Amino acid sequence: MRVALSLLVLPLMADAAPASQAIPDVVSEAASPAGVAAAPAGPASTPPPRVIHVVGADNYPPYLFRDEDGRPAGLVADEWALWEKKTGVHVDLQPVDWADAMRRVANGEAEVIDTIFWSSERARTMDFTAPFADVREPIYAESSVKGLVDLHSLKGFHVAALSGDLCIDRLRAGGVTLIDTYPSYQSLIASAVAGGPKIFCMDGPSAEYYLYKANASQRFREAFVMYYGHMHRAVRRGDSGTLSLIEKGFDQISPGEKKALEDKWFGAPLVGERWLRAFVIALAALALAAVVAVLWGLAMRRAVRDKTAEIDSQARRLRTLIDTLPDLVWFKGLDGKFLACNVRFERFIGAPENELLGHPASAFLPAAVAAEFAAADQRAIEVRAPVPHQFTLTYAHDGHQELVESLHTPVFGSHGELTGVLSIGRDVTQRRDDERHLRRLNRLYQVLTNVHAAIARERAPEPLFAAVCQIMVRDGGLRMAWIGRPDTDAGELVPVAWAGKTGDYLDPPHASLAEGPRGLAPSVQAFREGRAMHSTDIGSDPGMATWREGALALGYRSSSAYPLKSRGRTVGVFTMYSSAIQFFDAGELALLERLSEDIGRALEGYELAEEREQAINDLRDSEARFSTMFRMSPSGLGLARYDDKRYLEVNDAFISMFGYGPDEAIGRNGLELDTWVDIKLRGEAMAALERDGEVRNIEAPFRTRSGDIFHASFSAMRVSIGGEDLVLASYFDLTAQRLATRTLEDRKLELERIVSQRTAELSRVLDAMPDRYFRMRQDGTVVDFRIGREEDMYTQTANLLGRRIDQLLPSPASDALHSAIAEAIATKDIVVVEYALPFPEGERYFEARTLPLGTDQVIMFVRNITDRHSLEADRERARLNAVALANAKSEFLANMSHEIRTPLNGLLGLAQIGQRDTADPRTAANFAAILNSGRLLLGIVNDVLDFSKIEVGKLRVEQRPISPHALAEEAVALLRDRAIEKHIALELTFDPALPDRCMGDALRTQQVLVNLLSNAIKFTETGSVGVWAGLETGPEGVRMVYRVADTGIGIAPEQLAHLFDAFQQADTSTTRRFGGTGLGLAISKRLAELMGGAVQVRSEPGVGSVFELRLPWIPAAGTPPELTRDSSWADSPRRLDGVRVLVAEDNEVNQIVLERALEIEGADTTIVGDGRQAVNRVLADGRESYDVVLMDIQMPEMDGYEATRRILELAPDLPVIGQTAHAMLDERRECLAAGMVDHIAKPIDFRQLVDMIVRHIA
Incomplete structure (x- = not known):
């Protein structure tokens, strides 16, 4: 069936390939019966060369190698020897390393290179003959390496190859990047056998030869055939004469001669020999009949042998070619059952050809795919012409998917009858992806073009930013784009331009430049790190957690953020959002990075233009200031040429000083104006100006126009203005200064007298002070002192001057003072330290105040604080005694609680038992009265104990999930019977906005609420008590509020101030009438404060009171525990x-x-x-x-x-x-x-x- 498929496909390929593009380029070469097309002949006048230099791959058996004597051998050597005999042109054949062979042809050292495969890159520099042999290029792998079935499965493996081999290009095109090269096949095999590469690509015949020779045929296996190469001969591009000579010479070699050489190096088929012997016997028998028949038979035998060999060879090559095609080929009968297929189709369908035969596609494929196959075949049968189709197919052998374009061609028999449908399918997944990628790149290049146009058009950052964002959304297909710049005061990245669907996404608060949840956004990371940051999937990116919900709601699925840099500084961030996950590939990201760099360069240009404009303005301002200063200066100024010192301009002060008008002074120098009295001094000044470029403050006498003499300070500087060499001369009149100097000298003498007087007075004050005064250097050396009280001196005063602190005082006192000196000088502030010194009667304590005096000295005042220290020690002892007393009180109260609770437990326990056991209502009522009295006593004990714990700071509050509704309902339920007994209405209402749970201390919250509600019922004779629970927002934030309002006796204003004091009630009559310890409200207030809240009250006597428990509202995610209500x-x-x-x-x-x-x-x-x-x-x-x-x-x-x-x-x-x-x-x-x-x-x-x-x- 495989041979049949080859013969079937042969006449269809030429028609099928153009329509579907499903047949690779190699088919056109293999399908040609001759295998070659005649090359154009060179000029007829060009004589053939005397010798032709040919190079080929060394160590390439059986095509070309060197024998044991070093001579070229192999099929190629024999073919060139025969070519030499046919053409008479001597052939210099040199087998060399492949890289060297390519180099020799490129450099002109050889005219021809043999055994070369065609590629588009090689075709740029070479012209090729028609192919003369097909060579399979398998991937070989060590037997331990499994699972290699195609190029896709090679990704991630190291693959060895011959340097310069075409298989390297094929590997790279298939995504294989880990390629190790070797100079020759022989060195590659030797390295593999020695434990080197586990996987390599190599021409099949050469690999089999070397593996067999190295006894490694069993160790390495052929994993799969990567492609079939077509062997050519090639010359340098444009050398048509040599190309024509080569082809003409090989055309003279007959098919028989070619077959003989191939049989010599590849071996003749045994089946052909048996057939030949049988044929010879038959011909011998016929030869007995007639000599003519014998001669005719011999001729026919040769023709049949040649034709049979040719057809057999073509069929084998074509079948091999079809099996190794990267395309799917299958043939089905009119009944829809498979008749044949190639190897790739077997991999797709997951079964060998022999299992497919006679079965429909539905036996191997999902129903939907099988139906598509059948529909495409049916259309081809109906229209009796090739029909294209497109499938998305899943390969059974590894599960990968391909987009396949197929051509379904009806096949007719010799009499025109329809026999089946031949289908050829090609994987166009990459082509589709390439087309999409090309469209995206074209769009992106259009974006780049438009952005560059905006850069050229706009003259400021803000309109450029707006234009860029608009272009990215309009032309780039993005969901949204924005540009942000840092606000250093707010510490945020603030949007300054945006376009697209933004909603409230860019509203404050913005992304934070500091660490934290709002600082994890890719835009902030890009700004902070100065490199592009991408969120390929916003739905799962942790950095987008703060913005995820808003981003997904607006259709954002991925984002890219690029820093905008100007002069190496990140000055902004360009962020864009797409509606697709992983929207950009690596190439597009690189273009976007280039785009951000272009925007950065534009910003740099804006900054340079702004700086240039600023420099121009500064220059104008400087010139204006210089002109103003020149005119308005109180010193006489003159601007003169350097060479002749003639004035070009003088100011008003010069005119007033010398008495010459502008017309008289300009164009003349000092000698001509006769302003210098001492000509020699002028000469010295001009010599210094020539030597140093300037002179400063030369006092000299000068003469006015009227002949008056005055003294002035002369300065001059050589300057260049507008490229002209000039001198700026200055004359400062010293008349007033000399008068002022004499006055200052007189004043100085007077000040010195006053300072001496004040110093003497200060010394007397310091001597009278009880504190000691020291002036010291930075290293602690005493340079001046006043001792104050003599009895506080640790060292004799005669030993103080010139000595350091560590020489005068023991450690650690000296260490503390050294540290104080260093800190005072460093901080330029007063430093206070305390230290102790041992005296015979005991330790004395001192306080030193150190003030910095310049950068290397300090002033230190030292005071005896022994008495103060003793008072502080007494105060600390008193505090500790108070704490101990409080603890003792707390322990006493706890023990008293224990002693009271123990008998109370028996009392209340017996009362509970009696109440349960008795059937007499009066007795039950008596037991109930005992229980109520006991529980009242228990409440008093609890209040006293809680108050004690609060006072000593031992009471702790908890933060757990609680139910504010349940707390209020439980408190009301606890006291409802008491309200019913007093015929008081008790109502509970909730704010609808109050959530079901929050964080808090359920026990203490309920304790306060029960206290407030119990007081309200206690002090209300008639009317009602209402409880309201809800949320309120105020200056302190959101608060949970429990409000208890009653219509009771109320509280007088003067009593409100002491309402929360412990052990106090409104007045003694209240205690007598209503009872109580006076601790309830005090404890409630303290508990509320411990929980971060407060208890507030407002009341009117005779009307009622309103108490509020206000606590911080802290949301909670957990489930609060259920509260259980008391039952009998x-x-x-x-x-x-x-x-x-x-x-x-x-x-x-x-x-x-x-x-x-x-x-x-x-x-x-x-x-x-x-x-x-x-x-x-x-x-x-x-x-x-x-x-x-x-x-x-x-x-x-x-x-x-x-x-x-x-x-x-x-x-x-x-x-x-x-x-x-x-x-x-x-x-x-x-x-x-x-x-x-x-x-x-x-x-x-x-x-x-x-x-x-x-x-x-x-």
């Missing part, structure tokens, strides 16, 4: 049936209460008196004997913490619940640290206890 224990069912409880409690009353309460719930209870007994019971009864342990904390023998740790060593999974009478937050933490699962405070609420047990044993 008496209504609860027995929930602990069968639960085994071990109780460790040292108080007998509490033992009775716990045992009775747990039995009521159905529990099986075991009571022990201390922690050690609890550990022993678990050890004795076994770890599975108990479901839960209730552990008191403070017990004799062994406390609850230690007992818990030991029990958990015996039974790690046994839950232990702590119970304590302290009710301190620290105790809860210690319980959890010891391994307890929970903690309950005394007096115990049995409903809560049962809930806790059920939760932990579930």
Whole structure:
């Protein structure tokens, strides 16, 4: 079937290829029966050369190599020897390295190069003969290397190749970049055998020869055939005479002679020999019939042999060619079933040809693709002409996709009947991508052109920026483009021009130039790092997190940011956004970078133009200032030529000073005007001017026009103005200065007298001061001093001057003073240090104030502060005593809390049990009264304890997710019964804008809210109490507000000032009438402040009061814990049936209460008196004997913490619940640290206890 496919494709290729472009260029060469086209002959008059120099690849068996004697051998050598015999032209054939062969032809050292493949690059410098041989170019790989099936699979591998070989171009075109070159095939194979390259490309026959010779045929395998090359001979471009001579000479070699040479080097086919012997026998038999028949048979035998060999060779070559085509070739019958295909089609469909035959496409391809195949074939059958089509095909062998253009051609039999459809498909994916890329590049080049036009047109940055952004959006197909410049004051990158769909994307706040979330944008990174930054996918880029939502909403999918630089400084950023992910490829990004550089150069041009304009203006201003200064100067000025010193211009002061008018002075010099009295001094001045270019402040007598003499200071400078060599002369009248000098000298004497007097007075003041005064150098050397109090001197005064501090005082005092001197000089500010010195009666403390005096001296005042130091020490001791007293008070209150809670636990526990057990309503009411009184007492204890903790700073607030709605509802629910008892309406409303959760301390927030609500109900006899919860925004920000309003007795204005003082109420009558400790509001205010908020009040006596709890609003993402509301224990069912409880409690009353309460719930209870007994019971009864342990904390023998740790060593999974009478937050933490699962405070609420047990044993 493969031969049939070759014969079938042969007549169709010429028609099929042009229409679909599905057949590569090699087909046109292979399909030609002759294989060549005659080259144009050179001029007839040009005689053939006496010798022709031919070069070819050395070590290229079996075509060309050197034998053991070093002579050229191989098929090419024999062909040139035969060519030499046919043409009579001597051939100098030289096998050399391929790179050397190419060089010799290029340099004219050789006329012809043999065994060369055609390429477009080589065709620029060479003319080629028609191809004379086909050579496959496989990829060879070591047997351990798997998975190499095409060029795509070679990416990332190192591939070895012959230097200058055409396969290098093919590899690079296929995206293979890691290529190692060798000078010859022989060196390449030797390196591969020695462990070098694992993969290489090489002409098939040469590779087989060298691998066999190196005994490496089994080690390396042929992975796939990269392409089939066509072997040519070539000359330098334009050498048509030599080309014609070569082709004519090889045309004289007969097909038989060519076949004989090929059989010599490639071997003759054995099948052909068997056929030949049979044919000879048949001819011999026929020869008996007649000599004429014999002669005819011999002629026919030669013709048949030649023709058969030619057809067989063509068929084999064509089949090989079809199998190695990069195109898909398949043939289907009229029934839609496959009749033949090539190797590439096998790779696509995932099955060999023999499995395809007789099956339709639907047996191997998805239904939609098979239907497309069938539809294209059907159209070709219907129109009885080639039909083009385009598929997107997925290859079965590796899953990659290709866009394929195919041509479906109907095939007819010898009698014109339709026999099937031949299809040829070519991968045009790259062509499509190239076309798209070309369109994008053309668009981008148009953008560059338009931007360059804008650069040439605009004369300032702002209109240029606007034009560039507009061009990028209009002509570049971008979603949006903007240019930003830095605002150093705001620390932001501020947009100054933009175009496209922006929405509110560029509104403030802008990208920050500082570190942080707003400083991660690619635009800021580009500005900060001075290089292009790209966000190929905004949806996943961490740097775009702050802007992602807005960007995606506007259709931005990728962005590129380029720094705009002027003179090496980044002065702005050009950022553009596309609606596609990875919108730009590397080439386009390079063009955009060039675009940003062009804009930067334009900015540089603007800056240079602005600077040039500024320089011109400055020059004009300078000239104007010089002209004004020249005219208005109080010194006499004259501008003269340097060579003859004649004045060109003089100012008004010169005219006034010398008495000459402008017309008299201009054009004459000082000698001619006779202004110099001392001519010799003038000569010296002119000589100095000649030598040094200037003279300064020469005092000399000068003569006026009227003959008066005055003294002036003469200065002159050689200058160049407008290319002219000039002298600027200055005359300063010293008459007034000399008078002023005499006056100053008199004044100086008077000042010296005053200074001496003041110095003496200051010395007397310093001597009278108790402080000591020192003046010292930077190194601490004393240069002056006043001792003040003699008894404070550590060193004798006679030893002070000229000595350093470290020589006078011990360390660390001297070290402290040295540091103070250095700091005062460095900071130019006063530095104060304290130090101590040992004296016989004990340490004395001193304070040194150091003032800088210039850059190398200081003044230091030293004072004895021993008394002050003693007072500060006494004050610190008093503070520590106060802290200790506060701690003692706190400990006392905590212990008192424990001592009160312990009996209260028994009292309230028995009351709860009695209330649950009794059926008598009056008795139940009595127990309820006991419970209410006990809980009131518990509230007082809690208030006192909280206030104590607040005072000593031990109360801590937490920040956890809470529900502001649930907190308010729970507080109202807790106090609703009390409001009902007083017939007061209790209402709760919420702000609709109040969210469901926030961060806060649920316990303390509810404590304050219950306090405020309890007071409102307590002090309201009739009317209502309302609670409102919501958000309010004020100067302090957003606040969560709980507002409790009542219609109660109200508060007088003079009482509001003391409302939040501890242990105080409005007046004593209030306490007698309503009760209370006076701590509730004080604690509420302190708790609110600890939580960062405040409690505010406004009230009117007789009308009512409004209290507000205002707390910072902190949003929270978590879910707040649910709050449980109290319910009557008496209504609860027995929930602990069968639960085994071990109780460790040292108080007998509490033992009775716990045992009775747990039995009521159905529990099986075991009571022990201390922690050690609890550990022993678990050890004795076994770890599975108990479901839960209730552990008191403070017990004799062994406390609850230690007992818990030991029990958990015996039974790690046994839950232990702590119970304590302290009710301190620290105790809860210690319980959890010891391994307890929970903690309950005394007096115990049995409903809560049962809930806790059920939760932990579930």
